[in-house]
Amino acid sequence: MKTRGQDSTVSDTGQKPAIQVICLGASGGPSEESVTAFLVRSVHSGWARGSLLALDAGSHLAPITRILERDFPTVSDGKRIDGPEPTVLTSGPFSGLELPHASARANALHVLRAYISAYLITHPHLDHISGFAINTAAFHATSKPKTLAALPMTVDAIKQHIFNDVIWPNLTDEDGGVGFVTFQRLKEGGDVMVGDGEGRGYIDVVDGLGIRAFKISHGVSTKVAPTHHHRGSISGFPDIPVINETTQFMARTSQPSPRLSATAMDIPCVVDSTAFFIRDDHTALEVLMFGDLEPDSISLYPRNRIVWEEAARKIALGLLRGIFIECSYEDAQGDAILFGHLCPRHLISELQSLAALVAEARATRAMEKSLRKRKRSVANGPDSAKHTVSVHNRKRSRSLAGRSVAKDIRRSSAPGHAASHVTTSPPLGQTLPAAAGLKVVVMHIKDTMKDGPYVGETILAQLQQHEAQLDESGTALGCEFVVAKSGESYWL
Template structure:
């Protein structure tokens, strides 16, 4: 994995863009997958400037840096960058169509000499069709609606295609040479205005009490919000700020046909698997914490990830942490701060412990019953199975019947805080690198924002004992997993 852009703005030359390649593959046509493309050709040129071999014979082999081992056919970095994007990258996997995730790809289409695939969930593709390649914002370079045919849309299936793969490979789609992918949708905040819904499948107001105080705990240590308990290390941030929409009961007492609704914006999370080794990484687009989301969906991603962590197959989670803990909840705009990321990882860790226990029980049952363990009464349901049955998974508590549950039943119900340990003795995320992306630079004379965020996460980790390693994503610095 190579981050081309690791920031979340405001600098336009460091927005989100990642290059992914299976190290079991050679540097060949179609061997690189681009995940988001806020920057692209210009940043690759800059990286090659730092590592271009000083030899006259071509092709020249790069001996250092993220493109180590790549044969460069040209003398200039710019020409070689065009070779990388034009030949080695076949597919652009987009998490969501915000400009800081797509602008490099869109502008670079002017240099395309052969068709590329643009992959994403259907709503992402729809946004490109209607708002980007529409002959207004940009020429229609796609192969739909009488376009130029330089971009082919590849629509992914939420949760994986049921027609692809068997067993552990079920649902994964081959996305480029050596890599397969499975997609989940996640929430990236909500629109400020109220209008006819155009985002995800949920239009919700938050769960709050009569005074307008949210009832879902955003504290990284899981302390009850109603008690007013505060974290000793980050006292300003344990308690959530009141959400702009004040009272869900009042909101849902309005007739359906007159009630204003809030639009939730969709982003994506991708499991990317190396076909040769079975190893995986999990890459999130911009995402907000379930604890303050109007449509919480991270939980099903963590449930899918847990057995992969438990078996040692998931080596890295690339996830945003845009702000430090001084940012109030009301000013997150669909992003996360360390207190939220730690809570999300605590949920993952809880699922990993449950998955390890299940794996041990399954092995024991197989030894006792010659492998027939599918109908054991303690077997946990898959996330998709739980959604079909309409029942919560173990370690989760259904909310009482209310106007909220009448309007929306989520795929996965949020966990009860009492079921999430405040401290882990087993380091359940040991061996997992949590790579922080989309950090928003403050551009002042103060300390580096990434260093502040990293320090706060390490404080939480020391207290909670997750066992994971936090890494700040730096542009042009390869991450091997």
């Protein structure tokens, strides 16, 4: 058995990551080459068959082939240069995976058929599903159907508009289809009847990974649907939808003001997308991966805060290691032409909302811990209480003296796939920013296809500039921004 490269999945501190995310595509178009697509796996599960989860698949088999052509160069000028025995890669995103074939394309197909068992789709736009649809032609030799897991709205749209024997053959196992694909309809917010503790509500979709789905807003469509509204919670008027900045939106789009009634409102139809919390079963560590979304500040139906509240609680518990979120445009893009997407100023604003919620969650948690200690001290008597306070003070002094927060979130990049590490130590008496140690991977970059710097570089620079301004005012987020690139992997 042959091996190539060196192992890169262990940090300088010797700590093992819990989740690996491989970027297949980070673009939002217009080029179709590497649009949104990721692979996710539990490191603890290893390279077990069926252990890879595809998060969206705008591009899919093609970038897997490209990565293997880079990291597994076993065909040169049409000639085999390696023998027939399996090869184990020890560098690149697929490090540790045993590949049985001599060519990159044959091994890419092997990865698709043997290791990717489920597709987690955020919403049914073509730049998130086109690779999946085309690649279904390769599913015929698998031992069981591939699973497409999504909220019911996404499943219904894909059934009706893709696998309808018009746009694409019905290769699903519903409505008399061929049976290459089976659907798993997820419950919004998770299934409370499944799991317990922090794992309650998480649905297993592949070996070692559970997910919870939250609906988010991706702008509005051009259709106006009087019956497509969402009920809010305005005091005294429970049937009136909660609309954020509706008047401003209508003015920007030259539409008449909505007719507000106790039961319905004629407004543009909200385009739904999904944010997924993905949890490693072995360590309980998580990543948060968003589909396309717009900022709450200009949304007709703001829903990001619900996701941020859950994320803040997990950050306070030390469970959330990274966020994958879109930032499609640079700041020059006006609010009226964001088309349901984010730009740096709005991403920073959303992360500020998260940071405020993290601070609240940590304060609440500290108060609860203090109350529990006080109750134990009272229960054990006054002498015990004095001893507890004394021990606590000594421990706290030692903790502050040597306090450091190590980032065990690692990013591997081509071609050497080397990991990056940052360690942050606050001065005595100071606390870290709420989002310190959090990796924010920016994706869905819409390329301008013009001469000059890649728009992703501009977006990253603007995010860093916003962060520097916050730092000057003493309100820095403290997170690390990374622009996703096809062929990279991220260890969290």
